Amino acid sequence: MAGRECNINSTLFILSTKAIQHISESVFVGLCRKVGTSQVVAMRRDIMDIYEMAMNKVTKSHEDSVVVSGSYREGFRLKGSDIDMMFWRNKHCVIWDLSQSQYYNIHRQTLILCDCSDSPPGFTLLYLLSPRVYREIQRACVGMNNRYYVSSSKYRQISLSALSLPYNLTPHGPCVSGTFATIEFDNAHCFASAFWPPSASTWIDRCHSWPQPHVVDDIVKNGCHFVAIGHKLGNHEDHEWRISFSQAEQKLVYVMNHSQFLTYGLLKLILKEIINNGVGDGDRLLCSYHVKTAVFWVIQQNAKPQWCPQNLLWGFWVCFKLILKWVYEGVCPNFFIPDNNMFLSKIHGVKQHQLFLRLSELYEKGLAFLLHSPSIRSYIIDILYNPRNSICTNDHTLISEAEFDRNLFCEISCIYIIPEQFDIHICMRYLHTIEQMIGSPLLTQYQVLALQKLSGSVLQRTALILHMETYTPDNKLRFRVDKMSCQMLKLAAKFGCITDMLYIAMYYYKTLRYTEALSIIGMIKVKLVAQPCVMYGLNVDTEMYTKAVGGQSWSTKMRHTVAWNIRLNNEIHYISELIPEQHSALQNHWSLLIVPSVVLLYMLEILCYRHVNTMRVQTALDNLQTLVHYDQGQIIDLGYREISWHILGICQQVTGNLQAALYSYQQSLRQHPFNNIRTATEMRIQRVCQCIPLIS
Template structure:
């Protein structure tokens, strides 16, 4: 029917769309409003169990969670300098323009694009830091543009790189403005973080939309700091330690880094609010049972709490936090800087 009534470029585009629906398989049913509510009701009925010939039917939210973890398994290629970053970005651009990519391949490329843009922005700032004002100004504008573009490609927590950049370049109020925006987004009841997601609220908020839209509006993930790029000076010793232990990056819970940036910025613009942010960070690290601070990232989380306590003058509390960091599984390989910080907090 299609071959006889649709011709040329229109036929090609129609085939691509139909093939995309075919690839989604049974998940496509969950993106049909008239069917989704019925399916969700069945899924939540404890007396019913519906299977296909191949696998158990799962909700759209559960499928997206698995997709998120699958994407995370594939690390970006190392990018040691700005030239390499630009070459990767050019290659990615050419691949995205291809009509033969599936939506999942496009999503993976979006993740890699966000990574390259973020790294390029910080490398550019590092390489032009000592240049003349005019060149440094142009580089700064380009870095800001790349970070904002990366936030459009990536998930909610990719906005954190903008806040880090503003803090690094002494724009504390701008950094705090981004932090507040992120806090609002992370507080939404439909947020997907790790395996934590409210299926009904997530489906109601972003069900049936493109994965790109879901990432921008409803998905949070760890903050990844490459060990060969300087993001904020307070974490350079930890990055260097991880690098010496053959790790390419540090992984930090976004909620922990959010409060850290808030504390560091408020020290310069509103000291009265520092203690409130510090109390929030202490409560999070002390009492969270893995919902916002995954167990394997508690080493860096206690470490960051200790750093924030130390820079605000509470050396006794910092010492306790560093000792707690040493007691955690060494996922980020930061024992050496922890021991050095312990020595510093004792004097």
């Protein structure tokens, strides 16, 4: 095996240019499958764009704006890809020169002036100009040289303490970090300027061939932001703000061609799988931002048509050599403000030397070091052993209809923009906003589908909040509210997938309409359990799926063949049997319970039959028990085994089988605590143990 490895490495050293191009094509195909084809990436971006647009139309009524950035926004869905969100108030206006104050009303808006005179390149102090000051700014101000400046460290502390979201938030640089469902996010409360920084004016002059003039104009017109972090070597680290070009960078990533984007993706993979592999968090000197900066510089300096599948490894190698040069010199110039050396406070001295030696060792191996990447290794080896294999680099043919649909439906199932703390007024604003947007001829087909799913999710939330918050002795009013809630849940199911009907079943069960709930459950079972073509999360029989619904509209496919796990917002009580679990999750700063839909289906069936037909309870319980005990990840992902065992325990407990319930709860405690319900499990174990001696 070692000899074979040596032969492969040697072969990579002596390959002709044509052979390297052939390997590049194979790696291109592999990256399309790992990172996404151009069509998949465009779809992801379209959906994120429309979600952000909807969110901003709603939040602007509160005078706030939001920008979504990070790997997710760029189109990556690699493990560890995060969502970055920047929040700022539109009435806080930052200017670079006093002459720009003419565009604002100082009596209605807070004016802030940049003072870069004593800060490192890329950083600034924010000097308060306005007599009108909002409380959060006033509390963050510090006095220096007879002026009031907004302190970045104080502003960070105030922003974090003001958040009361059900997340376990931790400070992370200028952001607060947390987890929503399975996605990591960084939220940054910042300031915005409508003007381009004077220190970045040289970037405009550099843009001769990339990006195109209209992109440059769009970027400059949108200004920049300021995030709450100072330079570690600056004179005012606790009070300085870093100039952020997050929006500009997103636009630059969007205008990359697909080979350029995959080169960026390959560098991210190499950084994670090889360079930083086995290195502790505190010792990871190179990060994705350094990689992205290198790609920007290389594209701008090599913006000719050679960025294509055949030259993908050429582009990668040029970027890698540039990073090696930067580490050797200890200088990583910011793409927009080159005087801002992003290595200055992090990569120097002994650490710089060690990193250079590590990268030099990889460089000396040549392209052979790519064999250490598990993501692309097989695509290189396949070509080395089968050099005559023809490769199709038309990425529209690389994935099947079913595979693309799986990507699409997973994307629109993750609606991250709806605030977890919802009220009826916000629901109404979202519905009104979607109504205005849905008819636009500028929307792509993906965006229309995403807005339909978003409207369904808002309708579900509206119906459940309306029912939960309506306390009245007036029977007619209660009847009208109930009728409205039912109609909204049914309409939401038409915009969603098979499992969205479970919200109707839960509502019927909660309102004691057990027969109606069983009727809905029966309809779901016919589609969900009996049909072999169902796309359950990432699992699907592609052949059966294509045969059943190939060529049909995405709305039809989603409604009849798509199933997702059920997300229960822990601020809303769906059924009384799960209230302790929701409270337990909230105590652990967890906003959602995520339950496999088939598990919830059987649970509701058991609970309803207890009131309608006790003879059929055991059959439903047996079905649930078989699923939880023997499923091999087709229905119940590893992360959701905790809640599945727990729900089995609840059903066994309510049907009187306490010994079995105790075993199920104990099994729940042994699983990965994804839903954070340990407190509820321990409480139920205690109650079961109290009852068992009485029975025996």
